[in-house]
Amino acid sequence: MFNTEAEYVIVVRNAGNVAVQHVRVEDELPAGCRYVSSNPPAELNGDRLVWALGALEANSDKRLAVRVRPTEEGELRSRATVTFSATVDAKTKVTRPRVAVAVTCPEVARAGEEPVFKIKVTNSGTGPAQQMVLQALLSDGLDFRNQGARLETKLANLPAGETRTVELPLNALKAGLQSCQVTVTADGSPEATAKASVNVVEPMLQVAQAGPVKCLVRAEPSYEITLSNPGTATTDPVTVHAVLPDGFDFLQASEGGAFNPATRAVTWKLQPLAAGGTKLVGLKLRAGAAGDVMLRTVAIAAPEAQPNGIAPVGGIPARAGRGLEAKAETAIKAEGVAALRFEVAGLENPVEVGKEAVYEIRVVNQGTGACTNVQVMAALADGTTYSGSNGPTAGKATGQTLVFEPIPSLAVKGETVYRVRVRGNAAGEQRFRVQLTCDQVRNAVVKEECTRFYKE
Template sequence: MIHKWTRTAAVATCLGVGLVGWATFSKAQPPSTSEPTLPAIPVLPKQNLTIPTSGLPKAPPSLQVPEPDVTLPSISPSTPQTKPADPTLKPLTIEPITDPRDAKKPEPAKTLMVTPTTPAAIKPIEPSPLKEDPIELKPTPSMTLGSPAPMSMGVISKQDPSIALEWTGNQAVKLGQPTDYVLHVKNTCPSALQKVVVQVRLPKEVTVGGVEPKPEMIEGVMLWELGTVMPKQDKQLRIKMTTLTKGDLNCQAWVTFTGSSTMKLMVREPKLAVKASAPEKVLMGDPANITLTISNPGDSTTDSVKLVATLGEGLEGVRGNKMMQEIGSLAAGETRTIQLPCVSKAGGMQKCEIYVEGEGGLKAVDTVAVNVVTPQLNLEVLGPKLRYLDKKAVYTLKVTNPGDAPANNVFVTDIVPAGFKFLQADAGGQHDAGSGAVKWFIGEIAPGQSKEVRVELMAVNQGEHLHKVVATGSRGVKTEKEMATKVEGLSAIAMEVTETENPVEVGHDTTFEIRISNSGSKAEEAVKLVCTIPAQMKLKGVNAPVKYDSVGNELVFEPLSKLNPKGDVVFKVTCTATAKGDARFKAAISAASMVEPLIKQESTKIYED
């Protein structure tokens, strides 16, 4: 009869069964270096272990029979196998074996079982690359596309690597008759197993007639290094055996391997982007709100998003020039828009720097500029820097807008100083007698445009007088200008020479009267008179406000310290005619403000009876 018996070795991820091949969560673990202690058995003579490499049938029909329905009896050495198998006999048992390198004595026989071990002669083999498709990890119901998998310490992927060892062939054999057996090495798990090693130890009462494939012999143990066994793959080891004695014989096979577990990770990338926009141009004082668009273009949530906005000096937010805001989390593909209210307070290009950061070192920056346009006012005052008393002075006030925005509601005001009196103003200028101000309404002045107004004044007081001109407009636009005008009085010295007698007879007297006057508005100082008496006359007497000296025919008077405006002084010089002829009396005056002396002559006719 042909019988079939099966023994299966299942290797679990737990360490309780003592298998060397196991599955690891993240990568294959190296095989255990511990070896079970197995009982030693006598080694057959070398001649009995010679294994022929030819003549072994490749697929005997006897190995493909179905499994028998009855339990085969065990074979006893004292009972010849000349009868059919008795169904009441015990199942086949085999004796536990010891690694051939151990020196211990054999122990009592035990029921056949697959014992995982790693013989010392087998060197660790690096696992071969996985050839099967990785196990796909499906997202849990709470996961959404673009979101990271929930952080959990639970099982992500569980795989139980296992190999089944299965003997096929006749369990009841005849003494001395060669019999073919097949040892099936089946991978019963869905993943590949690496570094599969199968060992078979036969009792000394059995000789081997042929083995395919050829094993490696290590101290009486046949060893096959099968390498990688793919899922559901069945590798067959064919052995031809001949028994030398009757009885129950234990043929033991065991397997070691390295299992693996494949985990598929769903890697998603969060991202962060920011875009700032603002009006291209705003008028100073108007709102300059900045719009921020913060987005997550990635496929996973970006957490702990924070915003920092730094405004230029010409912009002011509700919290000053620096604003911070917590954004929170942005889902994959989510976009948020934030308004930063700002007010422009200075002209020119004003920048706003935006910085956004998120969890994991994500950051994004952007910069936006706002052109803040503003009107400006410049003043120019044109007028005399010096005026004499009672003289008119015309002032031109020129206001210009050099800015890049119109200046509206422009007013120009000139505060007339006390040294001047208002006469008139053009362009509708109004004079306020109480404050002395002249005010014009200009209206709008476009960028680069200028407008002029004029005022006519009269100098009435001497001294340094300051004109204060102010131009103002909407949105606080203002400019000021000052101009000083010096007002002086003008001295006007005049001299008149007359005589009491003309013509005059020889021997008679005539008096010359010299009148010096100041018809100007300023007192004259150091007024000095010098008179020259003609040769036809001689001095008789002098009537003057100051002393004098007579030097030859000249009379030199001491200078007058001051001659006030509208004032005059009279000098009288009496002379006696001594010879007939045309006599010329000469008078010359000089003063501090005069560059050259003023000279007058009086002609007198002298006759003789």
């Protein structure tokens, strides 16, 4: 009503779910009115009322009451403006991976085996390890599928607080302390490095044999075969084969050696040979023929084959190591002994003067070795004259001496025959004297045959 106080209320409401700050309300007084008062009190700035309300919590409101006195007739209009600032909290968690690596492996492995290196990668950080790369640096005594000394592979992401194990089987190539150094990298994590070493041991096998390098036929030489392991590990079971030379016969063997006539080999089945250990076996032969021959021995160390996968006694399967082989040879010269026997016989006795007497000279090699340059010579009695001869070589008579060309070689059990014809010139007992020599019998062997020549 004209000139009568009126009141209007401004309601400021925060319908949101977060508090607002710096709430400021400005109200433009209606035209034709005079400001009387407000609750809470406002700051009058010309025809505007200003309230600085500060913060207004979520889901709350604020009531502003304004009293005015109209000074003119008409419609009263109030126009309020509210300004504020809202704060929104956003939380971002910053994480970081922290990768650690550890490597373990067997303490000892044999050359030829594949010791497994277990690589344990752990992420003790607060975030996942991403873009992980594993690098392995191998010493020259280890190998992985012929890929060289440096290996590299990518690993799948590893969540925080988790551990992953990678198994790396490596081939042990040679004896000694062999190492594998592993480095793992990941985005945002320091580089992690670890190293493990395996002592690679390796058995070795050597064979040597000792015994006569010369012997006579029918002699019984003995040979000693020595096995040794100068390596750093025990060998697998050892099998030894000694092949008899041609012309030699088997007599006996020590340590249970068995002779196989079909292969002419003596075989020993021996226990594994410890590192630094030796083993001796013996072999006795008989020389049956002369010649230059070779006694050959081969030793093999290899895991025993188990039928149907049955483990050996004790339940421990044979390890898949390297097979070992060693060989030895001994050259043997078997020499025969020359033993010539010869006979001289007159085929007719007595013989009439003027007629021929025939003498047969039979030479036999009853020794164990060939005879070389076998030569027959005959001395004729003064009362006889050389008429002719035949035999394996030609003969030449000079006066009362008859010399035959040498026989180059007369084999064992070889035999040859000469026949000499002489004419008797005077009656009486006439002696036909023969001597035999060869390279092996330097002192001449002499025999005589007596023939009686008569006259009618």
